[in-house]
Each structure stands twice: as C-alpha cells, then as structure tokens.
Amino acid sequence: MRTDLMHGLKALLILGALLAAPGGFAAGAAGPGATDWQKWTAGNKVTDIPSLQRGAAHFVNYCSGCHSLKYVRWSRLGEDLRIPEGELRKSLMPAGTKPASYVISSMPRADAEGWFGIVPPDLSLIVRARSVDYVYRFLKTFYVDPAKPLTGVDNLTLPGTAMPHVLSDLEGLKLAAFRSVGGEGGAPVKQFVKFETIAPGRLNAEQYDAFVRDLVNFLDYASEPAQAARRSLGIWVVLFLLVFTGISWFLYKEYWKDVH
Numbered sequence: 001m002r003t004d005l006m007h008g009l010k011a012l013l014i015l016g017a018l019l020a021a022p023g024g025f026a027a028g029a030a031g032p033g034a035t036d037w038q039k040w041t042a043g044n045k046v047t048d049i050p051s052l053q054r055g056a057a058h059f060v061n062y063c064s065g066c067h068s069l070k071y072v073r074w075s076r077l078g079e080d081l082r083i084p085e086g087e088l089r090k091s092l093m094p095a096g097t098k099p100a101s102y103v104i105s106s107m108p109r110a111d112a113e114g115w116f117g118i119v120p121p122d123l124s125l126i127v128r129a130r131s132v133d134y135v136y137r138f139l140k141t142f143y144v145d146p147a148k149p150l151t152g153v154d155n156l157t158l159p160g161t162a163m164p165h166v167l168s169d170l171e172g173l174k175l176a177a178f179r180s181v182g183g184e185g186g187a188p189v190k191q192f193v194k195f196e197t198i199a200p201g202r203l204n205a206e207q208y209d210a211f212v213r214d215l216v217n218f219l220d221y222a223s224e225p226a227q228a229a230r231r232s233l234g235i236w237v238v239l240f241l242l243v244f245t246g247i248s249w250f251l252y253k254e255y256w257k258d259v260h
C-alpha cells in the first residue's frame with residue numbers, strides 16, 4: 001500500500017518535472033557563414049516573460065502590418081505577458097482598438113493579394129502548423145536574389161516565398177552561394193554552400209539571433225497561450241510534491257518509531 005503511494009508520488013514528480021521542462025535547447029553556432037541551417041533550433045523558452053514582451057513588440061513593429069493573430073485577444077496577451085493595460089494601449093495596440101479585440105492586421109485582403117499574389121497567412125497557429133524551429137529558420141535564411149523582381153530576395157526555408165525580407169534593416173543583406181551537384185538522373189541540382197554578408201544591418205549576428213528568438217518565442221506562445229501559464233504551474237506542482245513527500249516521510253518515521 002505504502003510503496004504504491006510512493007510509486008504514485010514518484011510518477012507525479014516525473015510528470016511535474018516534464019511539464020516544467022523548458023521548451024527547447026540552445027542552438028549551436030548559427031552565424032551567417034554556417035551551412036547547417038536545417039539543424040538550427042530556436043532554443044526559446046515560453047516561460048521567459050521578458051522575452052515574450054520583447055517578441056510582442058517586435059511582432060507589432062515588423063509583422064502586424066501584414067499578419068494577424070486572429071485567435072489572440074489584446075486583453076489576454078496583456079494578462080499573460082504581464083503588460084499593464086495603459087502600457088498595452090500606448091505601445092502595442094493600434095489606436096481605436098479595444099482590449100477585447102483580436103490582434104488583426106490593418107492590411108485589406110484585396111491589397112495583399114494584389115501586392116504579393118497571396119494573402120499573408122494568419123500566424124496564430126503557425127508554430128503548431130510548422131514548428132518554432134521552422135519559423136526561426138525562415139526568418140534567418142532570406143538572401144538577396146535579383147531574379148525575384150517583386151521582393152529581390154528568396155529564402156532557403158521556403159524557396160520562392162512571396163514574403164519580402166522585412167527584417168533586412170536589422171539583419172543586413174546576404175548572398176547565398178550554391179554549387180551544382182549531380183542529382184538523380186544526372187540533372188544538376190543546386191546545393192546551398194554558405195551565406196555571405198554584403199551589407200551589414202543595425203544588429204550584429206548575435207543580436208539578430210536574439211531578436212528572432214524573442215519573436216518566435218512570442219509566436220510559440222500565441223499558438224498555445226495556455227502553455228506559459230501551464231509551464232509555470234508545473235514548477236509549483238513539483239515544489240508542492242517535494243514538500244508533501246518530505247512531510248509524508250517524517251510522519252511515516254514518527255508513526256513507526258515506537259514499533260521498533
């Protein structure tokens with residue numbers, strides 16, 4: 001009976017630890033010269049509130065002109081990210097929106113279609129649809145391609161993308177070097193070799209990396225707003241169980257000490 005209880009507690013402890021485990025592991029070298037871009041990981045933490053706050057500001061400044069988060073309300077965002085309503089209204093919400101409104105881009109669909117040939121997708125669930133590492137790589141693998149008349153850039157993660165490199169003033173501009181290798185049936189295939197920076201941006205490589213990490217962290221949160229709260233609850237569950245296990249142990253000692 002008692003061992004059953006201890007086993008149960010142990011299982012709960014493990015479960016709690018799993019719930020509390022951070023979202024990912026830090027990325028390795030992800031500099032502009034790195035060729036292993038398919039292995040880059042975001043290494044973001046949805047429990048890192050200051051990072052989420054920065055990410056929300058980045059989203060508002062650089063993405064919300066084209067993309068919405070149609071399942072996220074401003075009020076909920078403010079609560080989860082611990083941004084007071086005054087601050088939320090002043091620095092994030094577009095003038096004239098109510099806290100109960102959803103985060104909706106001001107760009108009319110028809111205009112978007114005319115400009116890009118495609119409506120920029122809603123990003124509420126993008127991390128669940130594609131993964132946080134995918135979005136991180138997407139934002140780090142834009143390169144200059146004069147053959148793209150509309151945007152002047154292409155992307156390794158989403159080749160042929162219609163999205164312009166909206167972060168180029170921060171990251172700078174880079175070229176991608178490719179080599180031809182024999183593919184199946186002898187037809188040459190373009191294989192990526194390396195990036196080469198041709199114009200620096202306002203941020204250096206580490207700063208840009210941190211910027212993108214905060215941004216995808218925010219999108220990770222947006223795709224499942226409950227997870228930030230659930231993860232921090234996990235820590236309390238573990239603490240409670242530890243204390244509870246300690247108390248049980250002392251009681252057990254206390255009850256049985258006279259028997260021996």
Ligand code: HEC
Pocket residue numbers: 059062063064065066067116118119120121123126130135138139158160161162163164166167215
């Ligand atoms: C000027 C308009 C514009 C801005 C600003 C913009 N995007 Fe986009 N975005 C697009 C368009 C257009 C697409 C559709 C691209 C496609 O499918 O080729 C897109 C697609 C995407 C996708 C989906 C990629 C996929 O695999 O389907 C992601 C993720 C994304 N954008 C993230 C962002 C983030 C993050 C920001 C802010 C840093 C941002 N976008 C800013 C226009 C924009």
